[in-house]
Amino acid sequence: MLVNGKWTEDWQPVQAKDEKGGFVRQTSSFRNWVTPDGSAGPTGRAGFKAEAERYHLYVAYICPWASRALIGRKLKGLETAISISVVEPALTKQGWRFGDYPGATQDHLQGANYMHQIYTSVDPTFTGRATVPVLWDKQQQTIVNNESSDILRMMNAGFGDLASNAIDLYPEELRSRIDAFNEHIYPRLNNGVYRTGFATTQLAYDEAFAGVFDCLDWIEPQLEGRSFLFADHPTESDIRLFVTLVRFDVAYHGIFKCNLRRLSDYRNLRAFCRRMLDWPGIAETVNIDHIKRGYYSIESLNPTRIVPAGPELSEIF
Numbered sequence: 001m002l003v004n005g006k007w008t009e010d011w012q013p014v015q016a017k018d019e020k021g022g023f024v025r026q027t028s029s030f031r032n033w034v035t036p037d038g039s040a041g042p043t044g045r046a047g048f049k050a051e052a053e054r055y056h057l058y059v060a061y062i063c064p065w066a067s068r069a070l071i072g073r074k075l076k077g078l079e080t081a082i083s084i085s086v087v088e089p090a091l092t093k094q095g096w097r098f099g100d101y102p103g104a105t106q107d108h109l110q111g112a113n114y115m116h117q118i119y120t121s122v123d124p125t126f127t128g129r130a131t132v133p134v135l136w137d138k139q140q141q142t143i144v145n146n147e148s149s150d151i152l153r154m155m156n157a158g159f160g161d162l163a164s165n166a167i168d169l170y171p172e173e174l175r176s177r178i179d180a181f182n183e184h185i186y187p188r189l190n191n192g193v194y195r196t197g198f199a200t201t202q203l204a205y206d207e208a209f210a211g212v213f214d215c216l217d218w219i220e221p222q223l224e225g226r227s228f229l230f231a232d233h234p235t236e237s238d239i240r241l242f243v244t245l246v247r248f249d250v251a252y253h254g255i256f257k258c259n260l261r262r263l264s265d266y267r268n269l270r271a272f273c274r275r276m277l278d279w280p281g282i283a284e285t286v287n288i289d290h291i292k293r294g295y296y297s298i299e300s301l302n303p304t305r306i307v308p309a310g311p312e313l314s315e316i317f
Contacts, residue, residue, distance in 0.1 A: 004127055031043040031145055043150070052081045054137065055081070057136070057151075059084055062287075067285055069155065071239050082159075156236070167234070171231065186240075190243075194256070195211075196208040221268070223269065246277075247295075
């Protein structure tokens with residue numbers, strides 16, 4: 001990780017623990033917002049006006065948080081307005097790396113070899129992990145935001161006329177329901193699979209494990225007879241749910257020991273994922289090879305780094 005801008009320790013998945021030995025996720029450091037007129041958003045400072053080809057997105061296909069941003073970019077028709085760079089799937093001792101692995105890219109903006117160099121180019125004294133996604137401002141040469149929930153919401157409303165109005169991911173009349181659902185599933189499921197996989201005590205593991213499957217069991221009946229959670233199209237909550245579910249059987253069930261049941265054992269959740277994959281553009285954001293290769297490259301969980309042969313996406317959904 002970076003300490004005062006210097007790489008001082010090989011990448012490790014757990015940087016902080018609670019009193020029970022549970023995984024504690026790093027807080028996002030950059031919280032500015034792109035807005036149609038450049039005014040300040042809910043957090044951060046003003047000065048980031050929506051303009052075509054001004055912004056760039058750094059992502060990893062392995063990462064569910066980055067996939068939120070990728071799906072938002074796709075559904076809001078922002079592919080030509082926001083360029084992207086994709087890191088390689090395997091986590092190195094210096095974290096995310098740019099390269100030539102199929103589906104990955106070089107960093108054509110700054111010529112960085114590692115994601116942490118993007119962070120120190122903005123803050124030479126940065127301390128912490130260099131995470132994705134990162135929304136980058138080419139004009140000011142700085143990080144706008146590295147919090148996926150902010151970036152997804154920005155994709156929906158922050159880019160004004162540059163974005164398609166064909167779909168609203170955060171409809172005003174549904175916001176209270178979306179917010180409540182998001183708040184419920186984040187600690188139990190979205191972050192819960194990580195709290196399970198990166199637990200350092202049996203107690204922490206057991207609590208996180210129970211939370212994951214309690215949450216899946218809670219969501220399953222809500223999708224009975226429904227295509228999506230709250231509307232006839234995907235909303236923010238559907239995206240947040242999907243990015244975890246699509247990784248479940250190929251990664252979390254095995255490498256994170258979330259093995260009470262498979263996602264494919266849930267009839268409604270499985271059908272929901274199939275509908276999400278069938279929605280135009282979403283399947284393009286899913287790279288199962290990157291997902292498997294990325295999670296099984298975590299040396300502390302898989303010292304041999306052997307990547308399982310299956311399952312393929314078509315075998316699950």
